[in-house]
Amino acid sequence: MTKDKYQLQDQIGFVLRKAHQRHVSIFASHISDLTPPQFATLEMLQEVGTTSQSQLGQLVAMDAATIKGVIDRLKARGLVFVERDNADRRRVSVHITPQGREAVAQLVSQAGRITAETLAPLSGREAETLLKLLKRIS
Amino acid sequence: MTKDKYQLQDQIGFVLRKAHQRHVSIFASHISDLTPPQFATLEMLQEVGTTSQSQLGQLVAMDAATIKGVIDRLKARGLVFVERDNADRRRVSVHITPQGREAVAQLVSQAGRITAETLAPLSGREAETLLKLLKRIS
DNA sequence: CAAAATTCATTTGTATACGAATGATATTCA
DNA sequence: TGAATATCATTCGTATACAAATGAATTTTG
Numbered sequence: 001m002t003k004d005k006y007q008l009q010d011q012i013g014f015v016l017r018k019a020h021q022r023h024v025s026i027f028a029s030h031i032s033d034l035t036p037p038q039f040a041t042l043e044m045l046q047e048v049g050t051t052s053q054s055q056l057g058q059l060v061a062m063d064a065a066t067i068k069g070v071i072d073r074l075k076a077r078g079l080v081f082v083e084r085d086n087a088d089r090r091r092v093s094v095h096i097t098p099q100g101r102e103a104v105a106q107l108v109s110q111a112g113r114i115t116a117e118t119l120a121p122l123s124g125r126e127a128e129t130l131l132k133l134l135k136r137i138s
Numbered sequence: 139m140t141k142d143k144y145q146l147q148d149q150i151g152f153v154l155r156k157a158h159q160r161h162v163s164i165f166a167s168h169i170s171d172l173t174p175p176q177f178a179t180l181e182m183l184q185e186v187g188t189t190s191q192s193q194l195g196q197l198v199a200m201d202a203a204t205i206k207g208v209i210d211r212l213k214a215r216g217l218v219f220v221e222r223d224n225a226d227r228r229r230v231s232v233h234i235t236p237q238g239r240e241a242v243a244q245l246v247s248q249a250g251r252i253t254a255e256t257l258a259p260l261s262g263r264e265a266e267t268l269l270k271l272l273k274r275i276s
Numbered sequence: 277c278a279a280a281a282t283t284c285a286t287t288t289g290t291a292t293a294c295g296a297a298t299g300a301t302a303t304t305c306a
Numbered sequence: 307t308g309a310a311t312a313t314c315a316t317t318c319g320t321a322t323a324c325a326a327a328t329g330a331a332t333t334t335t336g
Contacts, residue, residue, distance in 0.1 A: 006246045008181055008198070012256050013161045013174055015269060018199050018276040020154045021323080027151060028324090036151050037292060043146055054314060060146070061156050064315065066293050073291080090301045090314040108144045118150050121274045130275070131153060133268040136259045138156040159293080166294090175322060192284055202285065204323050211321080228284040228331045282333065292323080297316100304311070 012137075023118045030114050031107060037062065039107060041070050042079055045096045046104045052091040053082075079103055150275075161256045168252050169245060175200065177245060179208050180217055183234045184242045190229040191220075217241055 008014050027036050034042070040060045045051070048059065057067030071094060074080045079100035085091035096104075119127040146152050165174050172180070178198045183189070186197065195205030209232055212218045217238035223229035234242075257265040 006181070006249065008178055008185070009273075010269065011249065011253050012265075012269060012272075013158075013165060013252065014178055014198075015272040015276055016154065016158045016161055017174070019272045020151075020158050021199060022276055023151045023154055024323085035291065036155070040146055040152055043144070047146070052314075060152075061159060062292085063294060065295085065317080066291095068316070069292075088302070088314085092315065111144065111149065115150050118275060122271060126271055126274075127150075129267060130271040131148065131150060133260060133264055133271075134150075134153040134157045135147075136264075137256060137268070138153055138160055162293085173321065190284075200322085201324060203287080203325085204321095206286070207322075226284085226332070230285065278336090280333100280335075282331100284331080285329090287328080288326085290323100290325090293321085295319090297318080299316085300314085302311100302313070304309100306307105306309085 023114075026117050027114050030110050030117075034103070034107070037066075037070050038074055039111065041067070042074060042096065042100055043104050043108070043111075045080060045094060046101060050093050050095045052085065053094055056094055074100070161252075164255050165252050168248050168255075172241070172245070175204075175208050176212055177249065179205070180212060180234065180238055181242050181246070181249075183218060183232060184239060188231050188233045190223065191232055192229075194232055212238070 024036055027039075031039065037060070041056065041062075044059050045056060048056075051059075053067055053071060054064055056071075057064060060067070062070065071080060071082065075082060077099075078097055081095050081097055083093045083095065085093050119130070122130060162174055165177075169177065175198070179194065179200075182197050183194060186194075189197075191205055191209060192202055194209075195202060198205070200208065209218060209220065213220060215237075216235055219233050219235055221231045221233065223231045257268070260268060
């Protein structure tokens with residue numbers, strides 16, 4: 001006889017939300033001047049090089065409205081700059097600045113520590129399993 | 139030789155965010171008139187009965203400011219009501235209404251389907267593993 | 277008891293997140 | 307070619323999420 005009562009604590013959505021919250025909190029305790037979405041965007045931009053705003057949004061899983069806000073804030077800090085694309089005037093090209101590059105270089109090791117701390121309750125094998133399963137439902 | 143390059147796609151935080159986004163999207167496609175946090179709050183309230191606002195917030199993992207907003211919106215829909223606690227005048231007691239009860243009863247089966255669809259890419263065994271690991275890092 | 281510390285709720289400000297509407301530009305196709 | 311369609315970016319509105327400040331009430335403690 002298994003429990004068939006609905007238990008919020010056992011629902012994937014509830015647990016995903018809590019796990020995500022804990023991660024964001026750990027992130028903030030290590031990197032206080034950038035949020036996870038901001039760091040993800042900057043890191044991805046550095047990885048792929050100059051792209052359009054919506055392309056970059058797609059790469060980091062943010063819709064048009066969200067990526068715009070993130071880029072605006074990165075812009076305000078001088079980590080990226082933006083330029084109308086002449087080949088396609090609808091597009092906005094996003095470029096990383098030298099300061100942006102420097103920030104990524106400096107923060108990547110911190111990011112590794114954040115990942116480690118988030119996964120600290122698990123063994124290495126369990127962490128790999130978790131990552132693999134999460135990717136499958138993403 | 140394992141890859142040691144920092145890959146955003148392999149970071150637990152990034153994958154957690156994406157998995158959570160997918161779940162919220164599935165939730166919205168099944169239940170359009172309540173958000174996941176609203177449903178969680180209402181369900182929890184029904185489960186534990188009348189409690190203070192901050193107590194309820196704790197149970198559903200929301201801070202004071204967040205739970206206030208959620209309760210305000212549930213209140214506006216007539217699903218809960220609120221009352222100053224006479225034993226402790228700082229406290230606000232949150233009560234579920236008959237409509238609130240009815241909503242929970244009606245939505246729980248939908249919630250089960252949402253969980254199932256979110257976990258659809260996994261086998262039953264994998265889903266259990268994922269849930270267990272997520273709880274450990276929550 | 278009275279002062280200090282704590283707790284509960286509210287408010288403000290900032291940052292995702294997303295649906296929907298809009299305008300500008302490109303592309304398709306009739 | 308020119309009209310319909312699609313794409314890109316922006317804006318608006320709503321909803322979490324949380325830090326920090328504030329005020330009111332309670333508890334602790336000196």
